[in-house]
Amino acid sequence: xxxxxxxxxxxxxxxxxxxxxxxxxxxxxxxxxxxxxxxxxxxxxxxxxxxxxxxxxxxxxxxxxxxxxxxxxxxxxxxxxxxxxxxxxxxxxxxxxxxxxxxxxxxxxxxxxxxxxxxxxxxxxxxxxxxxxxxxxxxxxxxxxxxxxxxxxxxxxxxxxxxxxxxxxxxxxxxxxxxxxxxxxxxxxxxxxxxxxxxxxxxxxxxxxxxxxxxxxxxxxxxxxxxxxxxxxxxxxxxxxxxxxxxxxxxxxxxxxxxxxxxxxxxxxxxxxxxxxxxxxxxxxxxxxxxxxxxxxxxxxxxxxxxxxxxxxxxxxxxxxxxxxxxxxxxxxxxxxxxxxxxxxxxxxxxxxxxxxxxxxxxxxxxxxxxxxxxxxxxxxxxxxxxxxxxxxxxxxxxxxxxxxxxxxxxxxxxxxxxxxxxxxxx
Numbered sequence: 086x087x088x089x090x091x092x093x094x095x096x097x098x099x100x101x102x103x104x105x106x107x108x109x110x111x112x113x114x115x116x117x118x119x120x121x122x123x124x125x126x127x128x129x130x131x132x133x134x135x136x137x138x139x140x141x142x143x144x145x146x147x148x149x150x151x152x153x154x155x156x157x158x159x160x161x162x163x164x165x166x167x168x169x170x171x172x173x174x175x176x177x178x179x180x181x182x183x184x185x186x187x188x189x190x191x192x193x194x195x196x197x198x199x200x201x202x203x204x205x206x207x208x209x210x211x212x213x214x215x216x217x218x219x220x221x222x223x224x225x226x227x228x229x230x231x232x233x234x235x236x237x238x239x240x241x242x243x244x245x246x247x248x249x250x251x252x253x254x255x256x257x258x259x260x261x262x263x264x265x266x267x268x269x270x271x272x273x274x275x276x277x278x279x280x281x282x283x284x285x286x287x288x289x290x291x292x293x294x295x296x297x298x299x300x301x302x303x304x305x306x307x308x309x310x311x312x313x314x315x316x317x318x319x320x321x322x323x324x325x326x327x328x329x330x331x332x333x334x335x336x337x338x339x340x341x342x343x344x345x346x347x348x349x350x351x352x353x354x355x356x357x358x359x360x361x362x363x364x365x366x367x368x369x370x371x372x373x374x375x376x377x378x379x380x381x382x383x384x385x386x387x388x389x390x391x392x393x394x395x396x397x398x399x400x401x402x403x404x405x406x407x408x409x410x411x412x413x414x415x416x417x418x419x420x421x422x423x424x425x426x427x428x429x430x431x432x433x434x435x436x437x438x439x440x441x442x443x444x445x446x447x448x449x450x451x452x453x454x455x456x457x458x459x460x461x462x463x464x465x466x467x468x469x470x471x472x473x474x475x476x477x478x479x480x481x482x483x484x485x486x487x488x489x490x491x492x493x494x495x496x497x498x499x500x501x502x503x504x505x506x507x508x509x510x511x512x
Contacts, residue, residue: 088384091116095375095425105421106364109371116378129377142369144253146362147329148238151336153354155310158340163303164189165208170292170300176279177286179215180225181272183208187229188236188268189307201230201464209468216287219474221278224482227464228271228490231453234419235264235446238314238329240365241419245445248372248427252442254318254325255508259442261315262507263450263497270489306339319511368424376428389432399437403447403498406430410451411458419452442508443501450494457483 091112098108117126165186175181187204204226212222234241237257246253279286292300313335317328340346392402413422427448434444457465465483469476497503 087116087119088379088382090119091378099421105424106367106371109368109375109424113371113374113378116382117374120381129374129381142247142366144238144243144326144329145240145365146358147326147333148240148243149361150354150358151238151310151329151333153357154333154336154340154346155307157350157354158306158336158343158345160307160310160339160343164307167300167304170297175276176283177275179208179212180217180222180275180279180286183212183225184229184232184268184271184275187226188232188264189311201227201467204230205468205470218285218482220478220482221285222482223468223474223479224484224486225271225275227457227468227479227483228486230464231457232264232268234449234453235260235267237261237318238332239449241423241449241452242445243325244369244420244423245427245449247369248376248423249431249441249445251445252325252508254321254328255442255511256445257325258315258318258511259446259504259508260449263446263493263504266503267490267493270493271486274485274489306343310335310339319507321511368420372424372428375424379428384429388429389436392433393436399439400498402433402437403439406433407451407494410448411455413452413455419449422452422455423448440501440505443497443504446504447494447497450490454487454490457487 094115095108095112098111099105103111114126114130117129165182168182168186171182183204187208209222209226212225213219233239237260239257239260242256242260243253245251246256275286310332314328314332317323317331318325323331337346337351340350410422410426413426430448431441431444435441465479466476468474469479
């Protein structure tokens with residue numbers, strides 16, 4: 086009964102527009118007070134505060150700081166320009182450049198919303214100007230912005246690792262192959278449509294080999310940074326937290342070497358990173374308190390035991406959970422879904438025999454699909470607004486990509502080694 090009351094309070098606060106950290110802390114505090122009064126409330130809040138202040142948490146502000154330095158240095162712009170030059174002549178070349186350039190920008194920015202805004206203001210107008218169908222171009226931008234949650238460094242995967250208490254380094258590496266596979270699937274679809282329907286996706290502009298070499302020279306900074314992050318995570322030379330610090334430092338050096346760093350830029354980057362990190366720390370505190378409450382009332386164990394007692398096939402359990410996440414994604418963002426569901430769902434997943442790292446990747450994928458589907462579809466409305474395209478047109482344009490990603494998820498379910506092979510060989 087206490088768990089039901091706390092859940093209802095949380096939903097009411099979220100529906101009223103309260104910040105998720107505030108809603109989690111208030112609802113959990115009410116639950117602790119109902120269990121044992123002020124002594125239990127004070128004790129659990131103190132314990133939750135200590136648990137939230139973990140060493141691994143430092144990875145989040147460092148990756149955020151890295152992203153701020155990348156934005157200052159305009160490395161992502163150079164990468165997109167180079168991609169457009171190299172694949173511009175191919176069928177759907179500008180769309181392909183959007184996928185690769187946008188995916189990497191989304192990964193380093195750590196926000197699918199920021200990636201959607203950026204692509205709406207840069208690549209989408211360029212595609213429409215070249216003759217792309219607005220529906221098709223909008224769909225490319227929306228789905229590309231969601232790849233940020235898989236390709237390392239992913240803030241969402243760091244969140245999941247902290248909440249689920251699994252290796253963050255293995256999670257980040259595990260997202261690399263699925264992210265690249267989805268990117269190539271999207272590229273394949275764009276190419277096929279360009280060949281079959283050239284009226285919707287015209288051929289791009291051809292560039293000389295000299296122009297390609299000049300464009301490639303501008304990508305050294307981004308490729309260097311991405312390579313350093315991947316090598317550090319995979320080799321085990323340093324920890325995930327140390328990798329984040331190295332990445333932030335290298336990004337700052339690159340911005341300085343390009344002549345795009347000033348005292349004002351550094352101050353702005355530090356302020357933005359600190360502000361975002363404080364917000365995330367409060368959300369994590371609320372997450373720990375929420376998890377402690379459900380653990381204290383044994384609600385999580387009871388729900389897991391009940392699901393396991395049904396003896397339903399694992400595939401059926403996964404399907405039901407996937408539908409629930411698609412529904413939640415219509416009104417919650419990825420971080421909120423992770424915080425609210427991982428403590429409850431993960432024991433069920435482990436109980437039916439699935440790896441928590443594998444499920445972390447799959448969960449991120451399905452939550453990202455949730456923010457693409459009606460009636461809300463946050464990224465869809467962002468692209469529609471910035472590109473001045475009717476939202477229903479963008480929804481129609483993104484539908485084929487949703488079907489493709491669902492197909493890829495089925496493959497990952499049948500053959501989980503697509504996700505687990507790379508992290509299993511880490512040092």
